[in-house]
Amino acid sequence: xxxxxGCSGDGHHLHGHEGHDHDHSADHHHxxxxxxxxxxxxxxxxxxxxxxxxERNRGFFEARGITALNLVSSPGSGKTSILERTLTDLYxxxxxxxxxxxxxxxxxxxxxxxxxxPVVQINTGKGCHLDAEMVHAAVKHVKPAQDSLLFIxxxxxxxxxxxxxxxxxxRVIIIxxxxxxxxxxKYPDMFHSANICLINKIDLLPYVNFNVDKMIGYARQVSHIxxxxxxxxxxxxxxxxxxAWLKEQVNVVxxxx
Amino acid sequence: xxxxxxxxSIVDIARDAVEKAGAREVxxxxxxxxxxxxIELPALxxxxxxxxxxxxxxxxxxEIRHIPGEARCMECQTTFPIQALYESCPTCSSPFTDIIHGxxxxxxxxxxx
Numbered sequence: 001x002x003x004x005x006g007c008s009g010d011g012h013h014l015h016g017h018e019g020h021d022h023d024h025s026a027d028h029h030h031x032x033x034x035x036x037x038x039x040x041x042x043x044x045x046x047x048x049x050x051x052x053x054x055e056r057n058r059g060f061f062e063a064r065g066i067t068a069l070n071l072v073s074s075p076g077s078g079k080t081s082i083l084e085r086t087l088t089d090l091y092x093x094x095x096x097x098x099x100x101x102x103x104x105x106x107x108x109x110x111x112x113x114x115x116x117x118p119v120v121q122i123n124t125g126k127g128c129h130l131d132a133e134m135v136h137a138a139v140k141h142v143k144p145a146q147d148s149l150l151f152i153x154x155x156x157x158x159x160x161x162x163x164x165x166x167x168x169x170x171r172v173i174i175i176x177x178x179x180x181x182x183x184x185x186k187y188p189d190m191f192h193s194a195n196i197c198l199i200n201k202i203d204l205l206p207y208v209n210f211n212v213d214k215m216i217g218y219a220r221q222v223s224h225i226x227x228x229x230x231x232x233x234x235x236x237x238x239x240x241x242x243x244a245w246l247k248e249q250v251n252v253v254x255x256x257x
Numbered sequence: 258x259x260x261x262x263x264x265x266s267i268v269d270i271a272r273d274a275v276e277k278a279g280a281r282e283v284x285x286x287x288x289x290x291x292x293x294x295x296i297e298l299p300a301l302x303x304x305x306x307x308x309x310x311x312x313x314x315x316x317x318x319x320e321i322r323h324i325p326g327e328a329r330c331m332e333c334q335t336t337f338p339i340q341a342l343y344e345s346c347p348t349c350s351s352p353f354t355d356i357i358h359g360x361x362x363x364x365x366x367x368x369x370x
Contacts, residue, residue, distance in 0.1 A: 037284055037370040040274055046266050046288075046362045129259055160259035163295055188342040189295045221343040221352050 050164055053132035057139065057167025065147040067246075067253040070166050072190060073174035074183075075156030078200040080108045081233035082174065082242075083151055087115035090243060094250070095148035099138045101130040101155045108153065118142050129160040132167055147254055149246060158187040169253055173225075176201040177208050181215035188222035196227045198242065203232040260300040263362070264308035270364050275313045280369035283317040287366045291324040293342065293359035326359030 045051065061068045071079050080100075087096055098119040100108045109121035120142040122134050135152060144150045152168060154161045173194035175183055178201055184191045191197075197219060199212060216228050227245065231238035250256075271283050290296050298321070309315050326339040330346035331353040337346065339359070345352040 036280075037368055038278075038280075039366055039368050040278055041366045042270070042274060042364045043366075044270055044364045046263055046270065046364060049266060049269065127262070129262070131262065159295070160262075163259060164262075185343060192342050218343075221345070 047163065047165075050132045053136055054165035054167040057132055057136055058169075060139070061150070061167060061169065062253070064144070065254045066144050066150050067148075067170075067250045068150040068152060068166070068168045069246075069249070070152050070154060070161075070168035070171045071174065072154045072158070072161050072171060072194065073156060073176075074158050074179060077156070077174045077176040077179065078233050079153050079156070079174055080111055082198065082200060082231065083153060084111055084115060085233045085236065085239060086151075086242070086246075087112065087117045089239065090149075090246070091115060091117045094246075095145040097142045097144035097148055097150050099130075099135060099142060099150065099152045101134070101153055103127070103155060118144070124155055128155055128157050129164050130154050130166060131164045135166045147250075149250060158183070158190045162189040162193050170195040170249060172196050172198060174198045174200055175215065177205050177210040177212075179210075181211045182218060184215065184218040184222050191219050191223040191225065194223060194225055196229070196245065197225050199228060199230045201232060201234070202230040202237055203235045260296060261304040261308060263296065264301060264304040267364060268308050268312045268314055271314050271317075271367060272312065274367055275369055278369055282313045282315070283367050283369050285318045285320065285368040286314060286364065287320045287322065289322045289324055289361050289363040289365045291326065291359040291361035292340070293326045293356060294362045296362065322365065324358055324361045327357050328354040329357050330354055 071083070073079050083098065090096060096117045098112045098117055100112060100119060100121045101124060102108055102121070103124050105123070106121045109119045112119040120138045122130060122138050124130065124134070130152065152166055171194045173191060173196070175197065177199065180186070199215070205212070212230065219225055219228070229238055229241050229245065231242055267286070267288070271286065275281070275283060305319070309317070327336060328339045328344070329336045330349060330351055332351040333346060333349045335346055335348040336357065346354060
């Protein structure tokens with residue numbers, strides 16, 4: 001007799017072997033697999049753990065009225081320069097905090113620190129993206145104030161960060177005119193996951209072969225982005241429109257207007 | 258190389274399942290990976306051997322079920338197969354589509370002992 005279920009061994013049944021061992025007699029035809037093997041059906045999302053932590057971050061941000069933005073781009077598109085200019089213009093009238101993600105060094109955090117805004121640097125080491133757990137830990141260090149704008153500058157990479165929700169309110173993709181205008185088609189996953197697109201280094205447009213309309217057309221094919229803002233972190237062109245968008249996000253999160 | 262993070266997440270999921278079941282290790286693992294999930298299979302293979310070393314998956318065989326991309330047009334409701342995110346509706350040419358299959362990234366089942 002099977003000591004798990006008490007059956008006589010002549011019927012068909014299926015059960016697991018949790019926490020017990022037993023010998024099957026020769027006439028015992030269970031559907032137990034060889035050597036106690038059994039199949040566990042999980043149907044578990046591989047990114048489930050990241051998703052849970054991201055939602056936990058999101059809940060914390062909501063409760064504190066924090067507008068969290070995930071800034072993604074290729075290396076060298078000007079994420080840090082846009083942030084420096086933004087903080088110089090908005091902070092401290094608008095409370096802000098920054099989480100900087102890079103593989104190595106604290107160069108970016110040092111640049112942000114000079115603006116006076118609280119910043120914490122995450123070095124991902126060999127990692128190519130930030131994940132919700134890293135942000136969870138970084139938030140404890142940077143302690144963003146109530147009702148603040150939290151900028152999370154992801155690792156410069158248009159592939160890997162696309163899959164990892166950090167708990168942000170919106171995802172901002174930055175492309176610069178010194179890159180190819182076909183980037184949205186080449187890196188569709190990242191564009192697909194973004195809410196707004198900044199087109200940076202717009203002051204260099206006369207000198208480069210970049211077609212803004214073409215780029216926006218490609219981005220519309222692969223994403224639901226409905227807002228494209230042309231900016232220059234160097235000259236300040238278009239930055240007011242970006243700040244107006246930031247203000248809209250802050251108002252939405254805080255339930256104003 | 259986010260495939261390394263993915264492989265390590267799979268190891269975590271397998272370890273939890275093995276512990277919960279009071280088993281020792283995984284014999285076989287079945288994954289479901291959509292064609293639009295952003296996973297490069299050669300990169301996953303490359304990361305796999307490192308990620309599973311000394312884990313409950315070290316001796317496991319791996320089976321991957323590929324799930325083809327499928328989208329539904331938000332304008333005319335046609336469903337159609339897609340290979341890439343930028344494909345528009347074959348019936349009305351609208352670029353506004355919802356992806357209904359192809360983004361899957363799941364551990365379907367484990368055989369443990």
